Amino acid sequence: MSSKLSGRRRFLRDSAALVGLAAGAGVAPSAGAQMSPSEAPPKDCKDNKDLIAYGERSRYVKSVRIPVMERMSPDEFGMTFHVLSPLQDSVGIITASSLHYVATHRGSYVPDINPEEHRLMIHGMVDRPLIFTVEELKRLPYVTRTHFLECSGNRARATHKTVQQTHGMTSCSEWTGVPLSLLLKEAGVQSGASYVVAEGAETVKGATSLPLAKVMDDCLVCYGQNGEPVRPQHGFPLRLIVPGYEGIHNVKYLRRIKVVDQHYMTYNDYGHLAADARVAALNRQVGPKSVITFPSGEQKLPGPGFYEITGLAWSGSGAVRTVDISLDGGQTWTPAEFRSPAYPMAHTRFGFHWTWDGKECVIMSRCTDELGTVQPTRAEIAKYWNQPNDKDLQIKGLDNSVFGWRVASDGSVHNGLA
Numbered sequence: 001m002s003s004k005l006s007g008r009r010r011f012l013r014d015s016a017a018l019v020g021l022a023a024g025a026g027v028a029p030s031a032g033a034q035m036s037p038s039e040a041p042p043k044d045c046k047d048n049k050d051l052i053a054y055g056e057r058s059r060y061v062k063s064v065r066i067p068v069m070e071r072m073s074p075d076e077f078g079m080t081f082h083v084l085s086p087l088q089d090s091v092g093i094i095t096a097s098s099l100h101y102v103a104t105h106r107g108s109y110v111p112d113i114n115p116e117e118h119r120l121m122i123h124g125m126v127d128r129p130l131i132f133t134v135e136e137l138k139r140l141p142y143v144t145r146t147h148f149l150e151c152s153g154n155r156a157r158a159t160h161k162t163v164q165q166t167h168g169m170t171s172c173s174e175w176t177g178v179p180l181s182l183l184l185k186e187a188g189v190q191s192g193a194s195y196v197v198a199e200g201a202e203t204v205k206g207a208t209s210l211p212l213a214k215v216m217d218d219c220l221v222c223y224g225q226n227g228e229p230v231r232p233q234h235g236f237p238l239r240l241i242v243p244g245y246e247g248i249h250n251v252k253y254l255r256r257i258k259v260v261d262q263h264y265m266t267y268n269d270y271g272h273l274a275a276d277a278r279v280a281a282l283n284r285q286v287g288p289k290s291v292i293t294f295p296s297g298e299q300k301l302p303g304p305g306f307y308e309i310t311g312l313a314w315s316g317s318g319a320v321r322t323v324d325i326s327l328d329g330g331q332t333w334t335p336a337e338f339r340s341p342a343y344p345m346a347h348t349r350f351g352f353h354w355t356w357d358g359k360e361c362v363i364m365s366r367c368t369d370e371l372g373t374v375q376p377t378r379a380e381i382a383k384y385w386n387q388p389n390d391k392d393l394q395i396k397g398l399d400n401s402v403f404g405w406r407v408a409s410d411g412s413v414h415n416g417l418a
């Protein structure tokens with residue numbers, strides 16, 4: 001206890017800004033928190049039916065998703081494919097569903113599915129083909145687990161300014177659903193089966209081939225996300241969660257599971273299949289990855305003093321074991337602390353006490369997962385692929401390279417690749 005207290009005193013002493021904050025705490029709101037006289041007073045809940053029925057966040061909270069830079073959005077058909085989560089404002093490990101990133105295959109609208117009409121069919125190499133309504137699925141034993149999703153398009157470029165742009169195609173939810181293994185055991189998988197093809201119900205029929213072993217291990221047919229039904233953008237009424245596999249395998253609007261004897265080509269394989277086995281291997285399970293969300297691009301430190309560096313780490317191979325922080329562009333590393341549980345295949349929140357001396361520096365995070373795999377640096381990736389480590393480095397598979405933010409002496413924070 002005494003060490004905790006002395007630790008706390010040290011943060012306050014180390015920072016002029018925080019001393020002011022501590023003295024004022026609980027006394028008066030800061031100027032920024034006061035309502036300007038020109039703003040209308042908020043409506044009282046009792047006068048507003050909508051606010052009683054379904055809550056809204058404070059009108060002072062402005063954090064929003066944005067489309068990716070690299071694709072024209074909306075496109076010539078009026079569609080937006082990839083929408084980025086505002087990681088710079090994230091706290092804890094759960095992404096609010098309304099701020100979860102969205103990735104949609106080319107040509108598909110978010111379908112408007114009536115759950116009473118929706119069916120999930122299990123067929124192919126099974127003894128008893130089965131068709132479930134959503135209500136029937138909900139009567140079965142279920143589990144709730146926390147898992148991240150990440151799109152393989154989530155790669156930092158030098159042109160990106162914020163962590164939303166460099167890393168915003170990952171999010172983490174609490175998912176609730178029936179283990180797919182339970183449904184397959186009911187159907188009776190025949191010998192010789194080795195894969196399943198999972199298919200979505202929307203116009204382009206997003207589909208994926210998955211190894212039977214993975215499916216029997218931990219895949220979930222989910223109807224719940226963060227305490228409510230999965231939202232339409234994330235697959236309402238049923239969505240397959242394939243923990244740790246890159247986003248594209250997590251089929252939304254799930255309507256069909258066909259048990260088969262080999263990998264079948266699907267819409268998803270377009271642009272994702274690779275002749276080089278080393279690239280192909282990278283295209284399935286997300287490697288250990290992490291990013292600092294504060295301080296991050298376009299944020300500004302008011303001056304030297306104490307800051308809590310914080311960020312997210314995750315791995316497709318299991319739980320995060322350690323996160324290290326470098327304050328000198330990757331030359332030396334010091335362990336960070338966990339600020340959340342480290343669930344398998346879930347975002348894990350880390351924190352690190354930092355007293356900034358006001359000098360320019362590059363801050364980085366590095367994740368090691370429970371298999372002992374360490375998040376690679378760009379230099380290591382370049383060496384592995386026999387490429388020069390420069391701005392043109394083409395990282396194959398999902399980019400899980402160590403990433404840094406450059407903190408300039410004026411406190412402004414910039415993309416370390418720029």
Ligand SMILES: Nc1nc2c(c(=O)[nH]1)N[C@H]1C(S)=C(S)[C@@H](COP(=O)(O)O)O[C@H]1N2
Pocket residue numbers: 100101102103104105106108149150151152199200201202205206207233234235246247248249250251252253
């Ligand atoms: N049916 C269907 N499933 C889909 C997609 C889709 O367009 N249709 N997009 C995939 C891709 S590319 C990703 S990265 C994830 C994104 O999930 P999210 O939109 O819920 O974040 O869903 C995958 N599942």
Ligand SMILES: [Mo]
Pocket residue numbers: 103150151152153247248
């Ligand atoms: Mo994706």
